């Protein structure tokens with residue numbers, strides 16, 4: 001086997017191992033694509049407690065497709081918990097999460113069996129010994145989405161060309177965080193997107209560009225996008241939901 005063949009075998013084994021890992025931790029949903037247009041995500045009377053700590057209390061809201069929602073609140077007010085519940089990653093004690101399309105209303109669990117949901121955590125998803133370019137390819141394979149070959153990702157993501165070919169361990173955290181963000185340029189039309197502080201490490205120029213991308217994505221694909229971010233966003237088209245101890 002030549003050098004290329006050996007590397008390819010290692011990569012296949014690696015993808016397999018990592019996909020089991022990601023599936024176990026529910027980082028990304030692997031379900032097959034479905035494909036109806038979401039109009040609304042409805043949260044009704046959500047309650048969540050960790051042991052004796054009430055984190056979410058009777059939270060209800062109707063999230064409308066085509067919008068970006070920014071969840072605000074002080075540390076510990078339950079923003080990440082809410083996102084995990086809304087995305088179906090975590091169960092709540094009581095309450096329902098429903099996805100509504102033109103004709104029917106289904107649970108988030110049912111929706112996720114037939115559709116992919118993009119959930120980006122605030123952690124670096126890179127494998128240190130793969131280049132940024134390889135990491136992006138790897139993440140697309142793991143997520144079961146096709147890359148759009150017409151898009152020059154390093155340009156779209158404002159990654160220096162030389163960094164794109166560097167192993168992740170030699171790149172800045174901001175550059176590595178862009179690997180997860182690349183999924184928004186794939187050929188899959190996500191209708192539900194959850195971004196938990198992933199933008200926190202980006203420089204101002206790229207952050208502005210990506211926020212614009214999120215708004216256009218939500219509008220064009222009628223997706224509902226959730227964003228947790230501690231920075232002020234001076235944009236009235238992004239809807240703000242302020243959590244005060246698990247409620248609005």
Ligand SMILES: Nc1ncnc2c1ncn2[C@@H]1O[C@H](COP(=O)(O)OP(=O)(O)OP(=O)(O)O)[C@@H](O)[C@H]1O
Nearest residue numbers: 050051053055073074075076077078079080081082
């Ligand atoms: N798995 C868990 N087990 C027990 N307690 C938890 C768990 N996850 C979160 N909590 C608690 O729930 C509360 C809300 O946590 P959460 O991470 O949702 O807050 P947050 O608003 O996202 O905070 P931050 O702004 O710091 O990220 C915190 O008091 C936290 O300690």
